[in-house]
Amino acid sequence: MIKEKINVKYYIRKDNQKIFFDYKKIAEPGEKAWLVDTIDRTEEFTAFTNKGKVSKPQRSKYEVVNEEAERKLQERSVLKAQTAIDLPRAIELAKVVDEAFKDKMGDLFLEYDYVEEGEFDDSKTPGWVTIKVKTSHSNWYQDVDNAPSTYYYQVPVEVEAQARELQAIRKKHQNDDTFSFWKCDYYKREVRVADHPNS
Template sequence: MIKRTIKVEYLRRRKDSKIGLTNEDLAEAGQKPWEVDAVDLAETFTLFTNRGKVSKTQASAYEIVNEEAERKLAELLDNLSSDEIEWDTVNNGSFSDDKTPGWVTIKTKTSHSNWYQGAGELHSPSLYHTQVPATVEQEARELQAIRRKHQNDFKFDFFGTEYAKRIIREADHENY
């Protein structure tokens, strides 16, 4: 899963409840865009599949809104670091740090999902590699140790000890 926060603002025309992303989308023949009587709405998405589609649990009732969220996510991911790994390589092969130059794996976690007990019996559990830029590896390991020490302390400020990271999924199956 890709976890990014994407907000999509859209409009609903009062007259007939037609949905559009802009006033221009809702303007009827001969009508000026600023003359459209519409309600401003917004939806926020935080979960996407590895293929960049809106998670079924968060999907909007309006396909145009889902498509805009997916477009915004693709645009965001395109603007990220140019040394991103090839996801197909990771999903279909074995992972190693040399496939992600400039990044260091500081933790690897195995999925314990119940999915593997039924539908996934022919698949091995997914691995999740937490990576940080190599330049801040030591600091990230120190923060990780502090967070681990306080993992059962509900008063501890985990947001204050958050660090920049990315999580790479290695699997032999799709993630739906």
């Protein structure tokens, strides 16, 4: 018996009972997906046979849903097997990136006012390269005239390749509960680009 939590989200067209796993594919030629009347469902599977089949008590009444759960289980099993290779590599890369920060620990945060200083790009921070960008989704912005802050996460330019490889490994294992993200966490410089001070 294999114990693994697998969720399968699917859509059933109300007019013809066809099942789809990708909402964008429910529309037939000439239809708009958002206008198709559907029933949205999610089924959770937690027990599989040793051959990777959904256990009898948990089987969905829809065979395609069982097959999707089994496909996802196989996909996850492959990903978990790769953890044995990827995690040691990620830890090694994190050490290399962290070493590059040895003399830069006082430079981990930077506020950048794009109203006064213009649009931000890496040319404004010589020696640093952006590897990830995130925009704030805080509810605070709903009641003010300010634009949401954007955060640029940077590393020293000499470890760009290692940081990008590390980030790709971490992204690959996003939904893998066997991957220890904290073991391969790494220093990043945060550049907050905004039109207002951080309060």
